[in-house]
Amino acid sequence: MFDFPVIDARTKSRSKLRQYIEATIKHGPLISQSMAAEALSLHRSRIGQLVDAGRIATVEIAGTRYIPGSALELFMVEERKTGRPMKPAKFSALIRAGM
Numbered sequence: 001m002f003d004f005p006v007i008d009a010r011t012k013s014r015s016k017l018r019q020y021i022e023a024t025i026k027h028g029p030l031i032s033q034s035m036a037a038e039a040l041s042l043h044r045s046r047i048g049q050l051v052d053a054g055r056i057a058t059v060e061i062a063g064t065r066y067i068p069g070s071a072l073e074l075f076m077v078e079e080r081k082t083g084r085p086m087k088p089a090k091f092s093a094l095i096r097a098g099m
Contacts, residue, residue: 030061
């Protein structure tokens with residue numbers, strides 16, 4: 001039989017679109033990581049780190065991770081530590097000193 005790459009590509013696009021629509025129905029609006037980075041005034045790689053750490057939930061569609069709008073809102077209101085983390089040596093010294 002003959003292979004028709006154009007038809008195969010269209011089928012894959014439709015499949016991805018169908019998955020995106022189903023995920024949008026289930027999770028609400030989906031945002032790309034680049035858009036989330038812009039909304040939070042963070043670098044895209046930092047968004048990737050937060051996703052990998054499990055601090056921001058994602059939905060994967062055809063190998064691409066999207067962030068549900070609700071997960072982004074949840075992250076925005078989450079209480080976060082400010083400032084630079086302490087070095088382990090200083091932290092252990094404070095604990096020994098009883099602070």
